Amino acid sequence: MKILSTYQTRDLDEYTIKNEPIPSIDLMERAAQAFVNSFVLKYDNTFKTVIFCGIGNNGGDGLAVARKLHQLGYDVQTYVLGNSTNGSIDFLENLKRLQNQSEVIKLSENDEFHLPKKEKSVIIDAIFGSGLNRPIDGFLAIVILKINQTGLPIVSIDIASGLFSDTHSPQSAVIQPTYTITFQYPKLAFFQPENEKSVGSWEAVDIGLSQDSIREAKTKYYYTSSAEIRPLARSSFSHKGTFGHAFLVAGSYGMMGAAVLATKACLRSGVGKITTHVPKKCVDILQISVPEVIVDISHNDYHFDGIWNFTKYDAVAMGPGIGLENIDKFEEFLKKTPNKKLIIDADGITFLGQRPELLKLLPKNTILTPHPKEFKSLIGRGWENDFEKLEILSEFAVSKKIIICLKGKNTAVALPNGEIHFNSTGNSGMATAGSGDVLTGIILSFLAQGYPPEQAAIQGVYEHGLAGDQAAKNRSERSMIASDIIENLR
Numbered sequence: 001m002k003i004l005s006t007y008q009t010r011d012l013d014e015y016t017i018k019n020e021p022i023p024s025i026d027l028m029e030r031a032a033q034a035f036v037n038s039f040v041l042k043y044d045n046t047f048k049t050v051i052f053c054g055i056g057n058n059g060g061d062g063l064a065v066a067r068k069l070h071q072l073g074y075d076v077q078t079y080v081l082g083n084s085t086n087g088s089i090d091f092l093e094n095l096k097r098l099q100n101q102s103e104v105i106k107l108s109e110n111d112e113f114h115l116p117k118k119e120k121s122v123i124i125d126a127i128f129g130s131g132l133n134r135p136i137d138g139f140l141a142i143v144i145l146k147i148n149q150t151g152l153p154i155v156s157i158d159i160a161s162g163l164f165s166d167t168h169s170p171q172s173a174v175i176q177p178t179y180t181i182t183f184q185y186p187k188l189a190f191f192q193p194e195n196e197k198s199v200g201s202w203e204a205v206d207i208g209l210s211q212d213s214i215r216e217a218k219t220k221y222y223y224t225s226s227a228e229i230r231p232l233a234r235s236s237f238s239h240k241g242t243f244g245h246a247f248l249v250a251g252s253y254g255m256m257g258a259a260v261l262a263t264k265a266c267l268r269s270g271v272g273k274i275t276t277h278v279p280k281k282c283v284d285i286l287q288i289s290v291p292e293v294i295v296d297i298s299h300n301d302y303h304f305d306g307i308w309n310f311t312k313y314d315a316v317a318m319g320p321g322i323g324l325e326n327i328d329k330f331e332e333f334l335k336k337t338p339n340k341k342l343i344i345d346a347d348g349i350t351f352l353g354q355r356p357e358l359l360k361l362l363p364k365n366t367i368l369t370p371h372p373k374e375f376k377s378l379i380g381r382g383w384e385n386d387f388e389k390l391e392i393l394s395e396f397a398v399s400k401k402i403i404i405c406l407k408g409k410n411t412a413v414a415l416p417n418g419e420i421h422f423n424s425t426g427n428s429g430m431a432t433a434g435s436g437d438v439l440t441g442i443i444l445s446f447l448a449q450g451y452p453p454e455q456a457a458i459q460g461v462y463e464h465g466l467a468g469d470q471a472a473k474n475r476s477e478r479s480m481i482a483s484d485i486i487e488n489l490r
């Protein structure tokens with residue numbers, strides 16, 4: 001699913017209005033209905049509903065929502081903030097329609113107002129939407145801070161008031177919603193950790209914007225939903241050679257869990273065969289934990305000490321738990337991999353950060369799977385905010401011609417063409433030791449089976465999160481561990 005900018009969304013709105021055609025007031029009605037359809041599933045009409053509206057089109061949505069909820073038997077209290085005579089055309093039309101049916105309280109600068117104390121209340125935020133063009137201050141900022149302090153659930157229409165859709169939002173008055181019901185597409189702001197409190201949970205509802213126009217819109221940002229996941233067909237005339245032979249370099253004495261988890265995850269993701277390279281004293285652990293693995297045994301008893309020949313394998317993964325003893329052997333390994341499908345994780349990424357000139361040795365489309373701290377060490381710098389981080393991420397993937405899965409909530413997969421694909425699956429239970437090793441195993445498996453590297457990365461991240469979500473359902477986010485993710489791969 002595409003993630004479009006505010007300007008693109010405005011164009012889409014205009015195109016839809018002109019070409020469907022549909023009057024803009026009816027499009028607003030459709031948007032308000034889509035919001036209400038979702039809202040009523042969360043808050044039934046036993047909740048007192050307090051709606052704060054600005055005077056632009058976001059406020060217009062709020063007024064239409066107020067009317068619809070009133071008609072559904074909700075106890076609705078509607079506030080309009082600011083001078084309503086300056087309102088947008090569709091705002092003014094919706095104000096008229098609502099005032100015929102229900103009271104509207106107008107608030108400006110020095111007016112006293114009291115927020116609901118009733119426990120069973122919910123606030124709807126329709127002060128500003130995508131039209132925000134500067135930080136909120138003055139009277140409106142005070143209202144927003146008061147709303148946030150009520151402790152009541154808040155549902156934002158389209159986007160939290162005060163939050164910029166496409167750029168960094170300065171620390172100022174921003175609604176902190178429990179839930180955001182956004183129109184048609186998620187906004188880029190939703191995927192930035194710095195905005196966690198200004199988004200809450202979110203859902204995108206279809207308001208019927210022109211599909212032709214959406215198809216033509218150009219963007220570098222995408223949201224991976226189930227519709228984009230297309231597993232390769234598995235022929236029934238197959239044997240274990242059909243599904244590839246993976247090679248994994250992982251584990252060291254005391255860190256064998258990494259090798260076990262990555263190996264198992266690779267097998268559970270459909271690979272034909274896997275050979276795992278481990279130090280001599282670690283062989284028994286691996287062989288007993290995963291009888292299906294073929295073991296390639298190092299000369300060294302305890303840690304990674306170079307490998308000799310891996311030409312026969314379809315894809316190679318390097319790094320989980322190998323230790324940081326031998327960077328020279330790591331360099332030697334990279335020199336032997338000019339045409340390999342390759343994924344590098346964990347200690348392998350740390351090596352690249354320690355010796356950045358090695359990045360030149362990575363084959364095109366190599367997949368790296370850093371978490372933010374590892375990514376910082378890889379690029380040798382930090383960032384001022386999460387939007388800058390995305391720019392750096394995209395530029396790095398383009399300039400090095402590699403794929404980077406920057407791990408976290410909504411893991412961002414950056415491709416060599418500059419695109420960034422945000423993942424839609426996963427939960428906080430996956431922030432647990434070994435979870436990254438499982439991801440490496442899954443992506444390795446897909447690479448060995450012949451998935452194009454971009455798809456292996458995007459789909460690997462998606463399936464990893466999906467299995468994690470199932471694991472959290474079976475246990476809980478708190479008690480799940482990395483092995484549970486493997487058990488829930490399907």
Ligand SMILES: NC(=O)C1=CN([C@@H]2O[C@H](COP(=O)(O)OP(=O)(O)OC[C@H]3O[C@@H](n4cnc5c(N)ncnc54)[C@H](O)[C@@H]3O)[C@@H](O)[C@H]2O)[C@@H](O)CC1
Pocket residue numbers: 010013014024027028031054055056057058059061088127128129130131132133134135136137157158159183207
């Ligand atoms: N364009 C359309 O056809 C549709 C728009 N929709 C709604 O319209 C919203 C966008 O509406 P608008 O473009 O009218 O903009 P908003 O309603 O977000 O803002 C209204 C106006 O407030 C002013 N403003 C911006 N920042 C301010 C600040 N910090 N302090 C004081 N004033 C400020 C600007 O002049 C802005 O145009 C969307 O978020 C969505 O909710 C929906 O009804 C769907 C259809």
Ligand SMILES: [K+]
Pocket residue numbers: 058125126127128129156157158159160161
């Ligand atoms: K809003």
